[in-house]
Amino acid sequence: MHRRSRSGCFTCRLRRKKCDEGKGQCKACKHLGLKCEYKRPMWWSNNDQRKQQKEIIKNIIKRTKLSEKSAQMGTTSAETPPGLSHSLPTSATYSDATARTRAPSIESQYSMGYDFNQPPSHEHYEYHPHVLSPPYDANSLYQPYPQTPYEVDVKTERQMYINDVPTRRDSTISTFSTYQPPPIHPALPSFPEDDWINENIYDSGDMFAAQGGMDFNFFDFSHGAQPASQQALIEVDDCDRDLLDHFIDNVLRLIFPILEVNQHGSARSEVILPALESNKCYLHCCLSVAAIHRKSTRYLQGDQIAQIDEDIMKHRYSAISELCESLNRDTDHLQILDAALGMIFFQCSVGRPDDSLPDIPWHQHFQAAWSLVKKLELPHAMVHDNNAKLHPPFNMTLASWIDILGATMLGRSPQFAHIYREKNETKSTSGLCELMGCEDNMMYIISEIACLDALKSANGLSDLQLCQLIESCGKSLDTTETPPGSIVWPYSSTGAIKPKQLAKNMTAVFRIAARIYLCSLVPNSSRHDPAMQELLDRFTHSLYMVPSGPDGFDRSLVWPLLIAGSMSIPQSMFRHALDGRINALGEHAEFGSFGRMVRLLREVWDQSDEADRGRNRQNVHWRDVMQQKGWDFLLI
Numbered sequence: 001m002h003r004r005s006r007s008g009c010f011t012c013r014l015r016r017k018k019c020d021e022g023k024g025q026c027k028a029c030k031h032l033g034l035k036c037e038y039k040r041p042m043w044w045s046n047n048d049q050r051k052q053q054k055e056i057i058k059n060i061i062k063r064t065k066l067s068e069k070s071a072q073m074g075t076t077s078a079e080t081p082p083g084l085s086h087s088l089p090t091s092a093t094y095s096d097a098t099a100r101t102r103a104p105s106i107e108s109q110y111s112m113g114y115d116f117n118q119p120p121s122h123e124h125y126e127y128h129p130h131v132l133s134p135p136y137d138a139n140s141l142y143q144p145y146p147q148t149p150y151e152v153d154v155k156t157e158r159q160m161y162i163n164d165v166p167t168r169r170d171s172t173i174s175t176f177s178t179y180q181p182p183p184i185h186p187a188l189p190s191f192p193e194d195d196w197i198n199e200n201i202y203d204s205g206d207m208f209a210a211q212g213g214m215d216f217n218f219f220d221f222s223h224g225a226q227p228a229s230q231q232a233l234i235e236v237d238d239c240d241r242d243l244l245d246h247f248i249d250n251v252l253r254l255i256f257p258i259l260e261v262n263q264h265g266s267a268r269s270e271v272i273l274p275a276l277e278s279n280k281c282y283l284h285c286c287l288s289v290a291a292i293h294r295k296s297t298r299y300l301q302g303d304q305i306a307q308i309d310e311d312i313m314k315h316r317y318s319a320i321s322e323l324c325e326s327l328n329r330d331t332d333h334l335q336i337l338d339a340a341l342g343m344i345f346f347q348c349s350v351g352r353p354d355d356s357l358p359d360i361p362w363h364q365h366f367q368a369a370w371s372l373v374k375k376l377e378l379p380h381a382m383v384h385d386n387n388a389k390l391h392p393p394f395n396m397t398l399a400s401w402i403d404i405l406g407a408t409m410l411g412r413s414p415q416f417a418h419i420y421r422e423k424n425e426t427k428s429t430s431g432l433c434e435l436m437g438c439e440d441n442m443m444y445i446i447s448e449i450a451c452l453d454a455l456k457s458a459n460g461l462s463d464l465q466l467c468q469l470i471e472s473c474g475k476s477l478d479t480t481e482t483p484p485g486s487i488v489w490p491y492s493s494t495g496a497i498k499p500k501q502l503a504k505n506m507t508a509v510f511r512i513a514a515r516i517y518l519c520s521l522v523p524n525s526s527r528h529d530p531a532m533q534e535l536l537d538r539f540t541h542s543l544y545m546v547p548s549g550p551d552g553f554d555r556s557l558v559w560p561l562l563i564a565g566s567m568s569i570p571q572s573m574f575r576h577a578l579d580g581r582i583n584a585l586g587e588h589a590e591f592g593s594f595g596r597m598v599r600l601l602r603e604v605w606d607q608s609d610e611a612d613r614g615r616n617r618q619n620v621h622w623r624d625v626m627q628q629k630g631w632d633f634l635l636i
Contacts, residue, residue, distance in 0.1 A: 007021060008021055008026070009021070009026050009029060009036045009037055009038050010037045010038070010040065010041055010044055011028075011029050011034050011035065011036055011037055011057065012026060012028055012029070014044075014050060014053060014054055014057070015054070015057060024036075032060065032061050032064050033060055033063075033064050034057060034060055034061070041053075047298075233277060234273075234276050234277050234283070236283065236287075240287055240311075240315075243287045243290045243291055243294075243311065243315075244276075244286075244287065244290070246290045246293070246294055247286050247287065247289065247290035247293075250290075250293060250294075250297075251286075251289060251290055251293045251346075251349065251350060252268060252272060254293075254349040254350070254555070254592070255272070255345075255346065255349050256271070256435065257553060257555065257556055258434070258435060258436055258437040258502075258503075258506075258553070258556055259434065259435050261497055261499050261502065262434045262499050263434070270394075271394065272286070275335075275338050275339075275342070278335070279335045279338055279339060280322050281319050281322035281323050281326065281335070281336070281339035282319075282335070282338050282339045282342050284315045284316075284318040284319035284322060285315070285319040285339055285342045285343050285346065286342070286346065287311070287315040288311075288312055288314075288315035288316045288319060289346040289347065289349070289350050291308050291311040291312040291315065292312055292347075292350045292351045292355070293349075293350040293351075293591075294308060295308045295309070295312070295355075296350060296351055296352050296355075296590070296591040297587065297591070309357060312357055313357060313358075316357075316359065319339065319343060320343075320360065322339070323336060323339055323340065323343075323368070326339075327368065333372050333375055333376055334376065334395070336368075336372055337369060337372040337373065337376065337395050337399075338395065340365050340366075340368050340369040340372065341369055341395060341398050341399060341402070343360075343362075343365050344362045344365045344366055344369065344402055344634065345398065345402065347362065347634070348558075348592055348593040348634060348635075348636060349555075349592045349593075350591060350592055351591055351592065351595075352590060352591050352595060353595055353596045353599040353600075353631075353633075354599075361632040362402075362406070362632065362634045363406065363409075363410060363632070363634075366399075366402060366403070366406065369399055369402075370399070370403075370415050373395070373396060373399050373416075378393050378395065378396040378399075379396065379416055379419045392429065392430055392431040394431070394435075396430070397430055397431035397432060397434075397435050398435065399416075400416065400420070400430050400432060400443075401432060401435060401436050401443075401636065402634070402636065403415050403416055404420065404443050404446055404447045404450065405446070405559050405634075405635075405636040406634055406636065407447070407450045407454070408446075408450050408453065408517070408559070409623070409626075409633065409634060409635065411453060411454060411457045411623055412450075412454050413450060413451040413454045413455075414447045414450055414451070417447050417448075417450075417451050420443070420444040420447040420448075421444070421447070421448065423440070423444060424441060424444035424445070424448075427441065428440075430443075433503050433507075436556060436636075437502065437503055437506040437507075437553065437556050438503075438506055438507050438510040439480075439503060439504075439507040441480055442480055442507050442510050442511055442514065443510075445473065445476050445477060445480070445514060446510070446514050446517070448473055448476070449473055449514060449517055449518050449521070452466070452469055452470065452473065452518075452521060453517075453521060455469075456521055463523045466521065466522075466523065467522065467523070470518055470519075470521055470522060473518055474515070474518060477511060477514060477515060477518070480507075480511060481511070482504060482508065486504060487504060487505055487508050487542065487545050488501065488505075488545065489545060490502040490505055490545070490546075490547070491547070502546075502553070505542070505545040505546050506546055506553065506556065506557065508542045508545070509539065509542050509543060509546060509557055509560050510559075510560050512535060512538050512539040512542055512560075512564070513539065513559070513560030513561075513563040513564050514563075515535055516532070516535050516536065516539065516563055516564050516567055517563045519531070519532060519535065520532075520567060520619070525619070526617060526619060527566075527567040527568070527569060527608070527619055528569060528617060532567055533569065533572060536564055536567060536568055536572055536573075536574050537572075537573055537574075539560070539564045539574065540564075540572075540573045540574045540577045543557075543577055543581070544577075548580075548581045548584045548585070549584040549585060550584075550585060550586060550588050552584070552585075554581050554584075554585060554589075554594060555585075555588070555592060555593065555594045558593040558594055558597045558635050558636060559635055559636050561578065561597060561601075562597045562600065562601065562622060562635050565578060565597075565601045565604075565605075566601065566604050566621070566622045567619075568605075569612075570605075570609055575605075578598075578601075582598060593633070593634070593635050593636060596631075596633045596635060597633075597635050600622055600625060600626065600631070600633065600635070601622075603625050603629065604620055604622050604625050607620045607625065608620040
């Protein structure tokens with residue numbers, strides 16, 4: 001695996017491209033006509049200047065590519081049979097609302113692995129059957145020869161408008177290949193492995209035989225679908241316009257990363273933008289979250305800190321006031337539920353652990369959300385729709401995620417534990433895998449373990465009863481184990497993320513964390529037990545199959561990292577692995593639930609390692625540390 005170089009030129013580092021570190025000027029910058037800077041430039045230390053520099057570089061690259069394209073077209077002979085170098089309709093001609101889950105192909109210049117030393121070639125074309133040049137179709141000279149296999153990159157662009165102003169532009173590229181495996185000689189036996197080539201080609205999660213066949217209309221959202229143009233008219237005061245832009249440009253991409261992989265753009269177009277447009281309480285919640293994120297990520301001083309704190313508290317108070325008024329009116333229950341869940345969940349993506357501004361604890365917000373969920377009869381709908389084509393209510397799925405893992409934060413049983421138990425028995429979905437990455441049956445088992453934890457804390461079980469129930473939960477976990485070799489790297493050879501493989505890998509991480517959680521409930525268990533450390537080593541190895549870094553999924557693994565880390569010892573591989581993932585995340589590791597989890601683990605380790613040095617090997621429980629520090633964290 002290639003490791004990013006820290007000594008490459010700053011231009012390549014800004015573009016996130018591999019630099020050959022050539023003396024004077026690297027080959028990539030020389031080829032594209034860019035200024036190659038090895039000395040730290042002034043714009044590197046300022047985010048706004050970095051963005052400006054990136055736009056300048058993009059414009060230079062466009063001009064360079066256009067001039068190369070013109071020169072290439074000018075040298076094409078009239079006698080040459082035109083193949084893929086002919087112009088075809090642009091992606092805008094055939095654009096649709098279908099989301100793309102495909103990452104750029106490795107041959108694309110939009111990919112990190114693009115080879116700038118290759119000869120100039122034409123860039124990207126849509127695939128349209130039978131759109132070939134007349135000479136190639138009509139001339140019999142070419143008919144006897146089979147066509148050479150080729151690949152086509154399909155580029156899809158999305159433009160988002162806020163109040164008719166373009167704010168964000170996304171593009172994804174998928175690869176279609178005409179290559180087919182050679183026919184098998186009749187005398188040779190066939191093997192299942194003969195299908196490998198098709199699996200490798202059609203693993204894009206896109207329109208061509210999608211890997212996993214993702215359902216782009218999986219969830220029943222509380223808002224109607226946005227139009228294809230994704231325009232939204234959001235009314236906001238002029239003084240808050242900057243905060244709204246900051247939320248859309250910087251915070252929105254941090255929310256629901258797994259949903260974004262499974263249904264590209266749905267978090268933005270189906271969940272957040274419609275609510276911002278029509279729900280004042282939700283809007284104030286998002287503006288408050290944007291202010292928290294700005295405070296966490298920008299190094300503010302003096303009056304700037306005082307101003308951003310004022311913005312946080314102003315919108316926090318406005319959101320709670322709007323919520324209380326709506327509850328008193330007893331109307332618009334779906335909008336109130338959207339806002340209540342937003343107040344709980346969005347905080348998990350922003351903020352530093354030491355933020356001391358007053359706020360209502362998440363579990364108090366969840367009491368209001370729980371009442372609304374029951375009033376809307378969402379659990380009833382989930383239980384009575386146990387079939388393969390279920391479209392679960394999005395808000396119920398989000399509430400279930402918070403309910404199950406949030407219950408472990410409080411040492412209580414989940415509010416809807418009986419619902420999860422029934423759905424586990426019928427093997428039906430709640431949409432948890434599509435939303436947060438862990439398969440539904442695994443989350444149902446974690447709910448059962450949380451109930452067992454609550455019973456143990458309340459001294460409601462004898463040691464014998466407790467051990468019997470632990471054994472029963474362990475057998476349930478055994479039934480979810482996957483065959484050997486099923487956990488593999490979730491990216492294809494072209495750099496495309498495989499959503500279902502990612503879900504398998506993340507579920508494996510959650511499964512081992514659930515075993516560690518279950519074993520910690522055994523009477524007199526210790527983190528020094530060999531079986532516990534063996535589980536922790538398995539957990540650490542499974543982590544390597546989940547991508548890390550700013551574009552990875554560590555922030556979706558906060559709960560399993562907490563459970564496993566709390567049972568680690570100083571010499572365990574886990575601590576070294578966690579440090580590596582923290583370094584890969586950079587500044588993103590310092591805020592949100594991930595930053596709070598790291599802060600809590602450091603405190604647990606300080607206390608437990610100190611107890612070990614005093615030969616008092618007692619487990620220090622992370623919930624006890626949270627209570628000592630007065631922390632009301634929701635670590636999911």
